[in-house]
Amino acid sequence: MSKIKSLSDLRKLREELKSSLELRENAESADAVVQVKIGMATSGIASGAREIFNFFAEELPKRRIKAIVTQTGDMGYKYAEPLVMITIPGKDSVVFGEVDIKKADEIIEKYIKEGELVNGVVPKSYQTI
């Protein structure tokens, strides 16, 4: 790190560095941010979930959305993989199936940003405790 010569330089530097801690900061206030879970059991990964995971992990901070992107195990709806579960604060979680990059982009732009449902919702077939 080079020398910081003024207060505004310090503040500029902080803005640059913030992204490195964003993931930890968001996790501290998990209930207040969008949670994205991607089903990444063996079959999920085989059907391309890793690519979708990376897309969300990269795009959400870029689009200035505070979110936690995590991988999770098998969600059960294997017929519709890759699966993405989105939980917007204060709302029930919604699972989207057969997500590809295009769909993921649509989910971010429409559902996460606007709260507008998009095609591909997988109906819930069980309750979790």
Add this chain to the structure above:
Amino acid sequence: MTKINQHILTCGGTGCRASESKILAARLKEELKDSEISQNVKVVESGCFGFCEKGPIVKILPDNTFYTQVKPKDAKEIVEEHILKGRKVERLLFRDPNTNELIDESKSMGFYKKQIRIATRNCGFIDPENIGEYVAREGYEALGKALFELEPADIIKTVKDSGMRGRGGGGFPTGFKWELTAKSESDKKYVVCNADEGDPGAFMDRSILEGDPHSVLEAMAICGFAVGADEGLIYIRAEYPLAIERLKIAIKQAEDVGVIGDDILGSGFNFNISLKYGAGAFVCGEETALIHSMEGLRGEPTLKPPFPAERGFFDKPTNVNNVETFANIPAIINKGAEWYASVGTEKSKGTKVFALAGKINNVGLIEVPMGTTLREVIFDIGGGIKDGKKFKAVQTGGPSGGCLTEKHLDTPIDFDNLLAIGSMMGSGGMVVLDEDDCMVSMAKFYLEFTVEESCGKCAPCRIGNKRLLETLEKITNGNGTMDDLDLLRIQGGVIKDTSLCGLGQTSPNPILSTLDNFWDEYVEHVEENKCRAGQCKSMLKYVIIEDECVGCTACARVCPTGAITGNKKEVHFITQDLCIKCGACMDKCNFESIELIA
């Protein structure tokens, strides 16, 4: 694809390092190296998480998974299961000792629920050896604000208005101290950080220095600007090697980027920080003794006034504050006095870090708002007493403090309340005692410590404490009389009133408070020659049960003092005068015919 989407935080505090957390971190990195997502995961060695009981701790983010007692060999499983497949490793999760429930994230743990972390805000969150992470957490913003947007008087006013009181033990208002130093006229002034943490069982200062050294450096520079000092000294005991190492790294980094040193952030203000090592003497936590030790003299206190704020290090005005006090300062400057004053009680603002130790389930480091009750700390955060035993007392304030009992459990903890019930805040050690602890022995333990640590300068402390200890030993040896109990009170009172410094003025506290709260136990020791906890050896008696003894001679052969007599196949007998209560006979006996009478 190099976007990092998971962080693995491992604890790099002294406690967890002793349980191989450094090897664990290396192993995690090793395991990740070979995996396809090595680019996406970052392993960070951070400071203390506080939950030392179950260390080493590994926390995985963003899902907040909290793994406890992780060994290097578990690294492979964590990487393969959790990181690659998103499946939590159940056997490493924390199990609530009371409900037996598995808890998979730190937010739902009772241990963390009631805590508010101000002084330890970055401990267990950032990498202490990376100034970048500190800067990203508003680091050095307070210093920038102080230098460019505030006048020294504004800073002092903010600290005064916040109601901050010194966290080293005495509870002197920090803002007033700064004001005193600022008012002293001199060509040279010093800011000293007192990192001579000496209470048995207290380790909050060490954890802050290890987990967030920059917060202390930043606060010292702010203090320097406010009081007009250009040099900072950290007096730290040499027995804190990891804290020293991290401080050195932090000072180097801060100098390199220009937030410590000459012309800080281009403001023209100079502030340099260096370390001074202490040899670990308890009395050097007293500020005048500390200053003498730094000057190269014997670590002995001198009478105040003059206060260090007027004449301190090499007779120059010196502002001495404790580590935890400093760690709060950047947060106060950033968020304002009002915010800080909104936490805590009427006369004690903010939070306090406590080191929980003793017979408690969750041993560790906690930070709670002032005004939290002892019950909340011990039972909600601390998880209650170990092995389902009964709570007996809690010792607060270390060798200067006292013992509090059941009836004090609902007292809100703050400086004044603790003093009123015969103990004190001290630096924040909290040792929990259960029914198996003897209060007389406990008082003796602390007194042995002060006798050892007394510098010897003044007679009441040097001679008085020794006499006090002799009286206590007489009682625990079973030779005490009721007069001795009165003598303890008189001796204690005199030592308190006449000693030169805080060490002697508080050293009789453990005795006086146990006399008040556990009078019955003292009387039992004296009149019945009985120690109900079975800890005072001389009051124990090994006897042979005549009906059970078969005369095998095993006990007589193992007795080191020849106290056991008897012929083969005849009942044996223990001569009490010769017995040293080692218990060897009881261990050796195959017929359970030796019993221990308390």
